[in-house]
Every structure is written in C-alpha cells, then in structure tokens.
Amino acid sequence: MFPLKDLFRPVSAPLHLYDNFRTAADTFPNSKIHLDIPLRVFPELGTQTTYAAAAAAVGHLGEQAILLGIKPGDHVVIYKSALFDSYLLAVAVSYAGGVPVMISPHLDAETVTVMAARLKNPWLLFDDATAAKADAIASVDASRKAHTDTVRAHQVHAATGPARRPDVHDIVYMTHTSGTTGIPKLIAHSPTSMGWRVTWQRRVLSFLDTSGLVAFHISPVHSRFNIGIASLMSYGFPLLNIGDPGEDNVEQMMRRHRPLAIESHPNHLVRWASILDRDPSVFASVRYLHSTFDAVNKGTMLKYLRASKHRMPVYLQVYGQSECGPMVLRAHTRLSLRFSNARWMGVGMPKLTRARVVDESGNPVARGQQGAIEMFSRGRAVTYYGEQDRFEQNLRGPWWNSGDQGEIGHFGQLALHDRQVDLIDEVKSTLALEDALLDKLPFLNEVIMVRTPAGDPQPVISLTDRRTMDWDAWWACVAEMPRLERPVILPYDRFPRTATMKVQRNRLEHLLRDGISDAA
Known part of the structure; x- marks a missing residue:
C-alpha cells in the first residue's frame, strides 16, 4: 500500500514503461489479467494470463522489435485496433528504447500523414484493421512500415536485454489530443511528467481493496490508459480489460467476473445505463466507479450506485485533460447526489494539482463568476511535439489554459460549464x-x-x-x-x-x- 505518511506530500518516482511493468510482474507474478478478446499481437496470452506471463511476452516482443531495427530514441507510431495489446506493444517498444507514439485507429490516413510528418523518420506498426490506411500514410517511409505479424516473425536467438533508461526529462511516450477542432496535436510525455500522474492516481488507489478485480474500458491510445494500468499494476490489482463495449459483451463480462471497480469513458457509462434499466444486478458487484475526460449527469451516476449491493458505493468523478492528467476530483454517494449538482467537479489534489478561473487578462475572478479554467499540474506534459509555439500559447507561467469555461464555488470547488469554443449566447452552460x-x-x-x-x-x-x-x-x-x-x-x-x-x-x-x- 502507499504509505499513509506520503498521502498528502509530493513524493514521486519517474515512470519508465517497461521497468514499471517488469517490477510489477516481479512483485505480483500471479496477479491475473483477464481479456474479453484474444490479442493477435500476443496470442500466447489467451484471454486469461498473469503479470509474469505478460511481462515475459512483452520482453520477447521487445527483442523482436530490436531485430526489426528499432533503436533507442526512434519514434514508433502504434496505429492498430484498439485493444489491450496496443499498450503491451508500447511497453515492448519501450523495452527496445523506442518512443511509442499512440495513434487512434479511428483517424484517417490523411490525418495521420500530417501527424507523422512532425516526427523524426518514424516507424509505423499496424495490423489488419489499419493496414489499408497505413499503406496510404505518405509521411512514413515504406521500409519503416511493419505489420505486427512481421514484428512477431523475427526469431530471437540471444536476448540483448532492455535498452538503457533514458533521462527522466526526455520524451519517452506520445499520445494525442482528441482532434475535436482539427488535426490532433501530439502530446509528449517524460518519465517525470508520467511519474507525477501515477503519484496522483496511487493516492486514490490507496483506499481500495487490492484483492478486488478492476474492470476498465478505456482507449488504449489515451494517456489515461498508460497511467491507469501502471498505477493499478504497481499495487498488484487483478485486471479485466473490456475491449468490446457492446452491451451484450459488457453484460457477459460483468456477470462472469463480478469486478469490484470499473472505469470507462463517460459516454460509455451513459450508454451502458440501459443495461441497468433492464437488470440492475449486472453491476451489483461494483463498489467503485470512476470516470474521467468529462462530467457524467447525476441520473446516470445514481443508477450505478443504486445497482450496487455494497452499503456505501462511490462514484469518483475526475476532471482533467491529456496535457495535465487528472486534475480535480469529487466522490459521489447515493446520499450526496440527492443534494448536489453534478457539474461541480470538486477540488484539486493537495500539492499536485490546482484549478483556477480567470478573466481574459489572466486575473482570477471572484468566486461564483464565470471565466476561463486554468490548471496547475506537476504532471503537465512536456510539449506538443513539433508544435512548441502552439503549446506555449496555452501557458501563463505555470498555469495551463484548459480551453474550458467554468467558475469556482464558495468552498473552492470547480464547476465545469462548457468548452470555450462551444459557448452559446444566453446559455450559461x-x-x-x-x-x-x-x-x-x-x-x-x-x-x-x-x-x-x-x-x-x-x-x-x-x-x-x-x-x-x-x-x-x-x-x-x-x-x-x-x-x-x-x-x-x-x-x-x-x-x-x-x-x-x-x-x-x-x-x-x-x-x-x-x-x-x-x-x-
């Protein structure tokens, strides 16, 4: 468990993807990983494996990546079907010393061409789901495009071992913005920035029963996936990755595994609420629910909490952004939701994150007055890769312009109203x-x-x-x-x-x- 004396003081260690994975496997070798879909990149893992077996498979693929030609510092775009093996592939690339660049398979070839052009002679790893689009990506040399089956085909005769650790401030991992307003930006992360985010997450996890199964359906190309899995594995939690968010599959997985906790995107939780309408017992085992990215409406949160068989289930709502990580949190219960407004997102984590609301000149506004939300985070990303000027446009000293609009309440809690680009005249939120x-x-x-x-x-x-x-x-x-x-x-x-x-x-x-x- 996270030492109680460290809960509210800033203690962090840099996060190195492969080292973290290997250390968790050495510490909790028999902790289980359950999957709803077999992984093509790691077929040997089946649909139930252990930390130790997964780490061995990742290390072997890391050796195969080295034989492919991936060298320390190489940018490696991972552009494949959105399953758990996307993350395992990223860890294997980290083993080889490469920099995983996580790209959503939903993006088209034209968009990825623009994004990959910002990188330095990148590799592109793809699978059947993205093969046609990968072939059309013009900014990656054909000799550096490889199907994941091609990587696996390399025969390892003598292991070289993992690459030397990079500096704690080097760029070692990239994700991207959602692209709701144009071409996504590449968000660069360092071991230091990711380490602070894990510290934030571990404070939350320190209150959970580590014997309980944690289920999740999160985009594997999002920074949230990396931080969430790294944090959970550092405690040895058994994991259930739900790759298929379809209602029938979710219901089947929940009945089969009966997880203690679940995390997903707010919109998935809203849609899965129709399962609760048919049969609340599907989610009866869940004591802890967690969503980030956006706020969830009160009715949806109440449905899940009322479905739980536990006396005091908790819905932890987290507000954050890819650039800053998780920022503001609020724990909801059945009782508190009767008297609360779900738009009030809560407060920052002491000594790690803070939010403020400012006017156009950057001056903090009075409590209760609407303005732009700015964030301070020890885990802030390093830059937008290839677009440093664009990154700096969002900075005001140590504060990051979130692009959101909101207010600070009388008790210091943050209310989220809208994205600044989505404001509508005469509508407060x-x-x-x-x-x-x-x-x-x-x-x-x-x-x-x-x-x-x-x-x-x-x-x-x-x-x-x-x-x-x-x-x-x-x-x-x-x-x-x-x-x-x-x-x-x-x-x-x-x-x-x-x-x-x-x-x-x-x-x-x-x-x-x-x-x-x-x-x-």
Missing part, C-alpha cells in the same frame, strides 16, 4: 442543459447542444434502445429552459466521436449544416 435533459427524460441516451447558423442552441439527441420519442415530455421539460430549436434525432452511432467517445461538436454542427437527416 450547455453541459448543464444536457445533464438536465438526460436526468429528466429516461428515453434519451445522448443529448448534445450545438449551434444553428444563426447561433441558436440546437439539441441533437438519440433515443435509448427500444424507446420512442415522447414529444409531450420533451416540450414540458424544456419549457423553463432557454429557447431551444426542435431537436434533431439521430441514432447513437451516427454521432461523430473521438477515440474516448467524446462527441465532435464542431463536426456535428457542420454535418447538420450539410443536411444530415433527422431519424425521427
């Missing part, structure tokens, strides 16, 4: 409107407010499976809200999304203007 509609109208499973060409609020909604639109309930609910346009109804799967399931609001606006059809 579109996110609050979306929450209210989801909480009050159970036939909805997605509500997104965008702007009409005239700048008015336009709701775009989807309906819960097997439910129909109740127009009387809709108009009664919105009667006391700012004037909204008649909602556009779309199937859930037609909303344009990022790798972490965030809706790409600007793209949705453009699709509506281009005449996307209403499903009603």
Whole structure:
C-alpha cells in the first residue's frame, strides 16, 4: 500500500514503461489479467494470463522489435485496433528504447500523414484493421512500415536485454489530443511528467481493496490508459480489460467476473445505463466507479450506485485533460447526489494539482463568476511535439489554459460549464442543459447542444434502445429552459466521436449544416 505518511506530500518516482511493468510482474507474478478478446499481437496470452506471463511476452516482443531495427530514441507510431495489446506493444517498444507514439485507429490516413510528418523518420506498426490506411500514410517511409505479424516473425536467438533508461526529462511516450477542432496535436510525455500522474492516481488507489478485480474500458491510445494500468499494476490489482463495449459483451463480462471497480469513458457509462434499466444486478458487484475526460449527469451516476449491493458505493468523478492528467476530483454517494449538482467537479489534489478561473487578462475572478479554467499540474506534459509555439500559447507561467469555461464555488470547488469554443449566447452552460435533459427524460441516451447558423442552441439527441420519442415530455421539460430549436434525432452511432467517445461538436454542427437527416 502507499504509505499513509506520503498521502498528502509530493513524493514521486519517474515512470519508465517497461521497468514499471517488469517490477510489477516481479512483485505480483500471479496477479491475473483477464481479456474479453484474444490479442493477435500476443496470442500466447489467451484471454486469461498473469503479470509474469505478460511481462515475459512483452520482453520477447521487445527483442523482436530490436531485430526489426528499432533503436533507442526512434519514434514508433502504434496505429492498430484498439485493444489491450496496443499498450503491451508500447511497453515492448519501450523495452527496445523506442518512443511509442499512440495513434487512434479511428483517424484517417490523411490525418495521420500530417501527424507523422512532425516526427523524426518514424516507424509505423499496424495490423489488419489499419493496414489499408497505413499503406496510404505518405509521411512514413515504406521500409519503416511493419505489420505486427512481421514484428512477431523475427526469431530471437540471444536476448540483448532492455535498452538503457533514458533521462527522466526526455520524451519517452506520445499520445494525442482528441482532434475535436482539427488535426490532433501530439502530446509528449517524460518519465517525470508520467511519474507525477501515477503519484496522483496511487493516492486514490490507496483506499481500495487490492484483492478486488478492476474492470476498465478505456482507449488504449489515451494517456489515461498508460497511467491507469501502471498505477493499478504497481499495487498488484487483478485486471479485466473490456475491449468490446457492446452491451451484450459488457453484460457477459460483468456477470462472469463480478469486478469490484470499473472505469470507462463517460459516454460509455451513459450508454451502458440501459443495461441497468433492464437488470440492475449486472453491476451489483461494483463498489467503485470512476470516470474521467468529462462530467457524467447525476441520473446516470445514481443508477450505478443504486445497482450496487455494497452499503456505501462511490462514484469518483475526475476532471482533467491529456496535457495535465487528472486534475480535480469529487466522490459521489447515493446520499450526496440527492443534494448536489453534478457539474461541480470538486477540488484539486493537495500539492499536485490546482484549478483556477480567470478573466481574459489572466486575473482570477471572484468566486461564483464565470471565466476561463486554468490548471496547475506537476504532471503537465512536456510539449506538443513539433508544435512548441502552439503549446506555449496555452501557458501563463505555470498555469495551463484548459480551453474550458467554468467558475469556482464558495468552498473552492470547480464547476465545469462548457468548452470555450462551444459557448452559446444566453446559455450559461450547455453541459448543464444536457445533464438536465438526460436526468429528466429516461428515453434519451445522448443529448448534445450545438449551434444553428444563426447561433441558436440546437439539441441533437438519440433515443435509448427500444424507446420512442415522447414529444409531450420533451416540450414540458424544456419549457423553463432557454429557447431551444426542435431537436434533431439521430441514432447513437451516427454521432461523430473521438477515440474516448467524446462527441465532435464542431463536426456535428457542420454535418447538420450539410443536411444530415433527422431519424425521427
């Protein structure tokens, strides 16, 4: 366990991907890793393995990566199907001394071409899911593109051992922004920046029962995946990676494994709430729920907490960004949610993270007044690789401009209102409107407010499976809200999304203007 004396003082160790993985495997060799889908890059692991077996497989693939030609400092784009082996492949690249560059398989070849052009003669590792797009990526030399099967084909006769550790301030890992407003930016991480994030996460995990199974469905190309897995493994938690977020598979995995804790993207948790509507017992074993990236509406959190068989289940809501890591947290219970507003995200972690709200000149505004949210984080990323000027535009001394709008409450807690680029005139918080509609109208499973060409609020909604639109309930609910346009109804799967399931609001606006059809 994390020493109690260290819980609220800044103690951190640099995070080296392979070293952390190997140390966890040596310390907890028999801790289990469960998978819902066999891994093509590591077929020998099956769907149930151990830390020790996974570490051995990763080390072997690291040797094969060295035989492929990957050298210390090489940039290695990992652009493959979104499964747990994406992370294991990154750890293997780290073994070889390469710098894993995690790219979402959802991105098209044109976008990845622009991103890869910022790198230094990169390698590109792909699989069947991305092979056609990988072939079209023009900024990577054909000789440095390799199918994961090609990597595995190399015969290891004499192991060389892992590459020498890089400096703690070197760039050793890259992820990317969501790309909701354009070409994603490459976020560069160092062992030091990742180490502080693990310290943040370990403080939270120190209160959990380490014998309990932790389930998760997180984009493996997101920095959250790396920090989450590294932190969990440092305690020896048994793990369940859910690769397929489909409702039938999630229900099957939850019934089979009965996890104590689960983490996923907010939008997945909102959609899985329809499982709870059918049978709350599916999530009865869960005592701890965790979501980051965005806020979740109160009704969804309550559904999960009420489904738990435990006396005091907790929903930990975390607000953060890829550039800064987890920042602000708030623990919700069944009782607290009866009297709280889910838009209030909580407070920072003492001595690690802080949030403030400022005006256009960077002056902190009075509590209760809306402004731009700025963040201080010991785990802030190093830069946007190849775009240092763009990174520095977001800095004000040690403070990072989050791009979000909000306020600080009377007790120092942060409220999240909107992204600054999504503000709508005469609407204080579109996110609050979306929450209210989801909480009050159970036939909805997605509500997104965008702007009409005239700048008015336009709701775009989807309906819960097997439910129909109740127009009387809709108009009664919105009667006391700012004037909204008649909602556009779309199937859930037609909303344009990022790798972490965030809706790409600007793209949705453009699709509506281009005449996307209403499903009603």
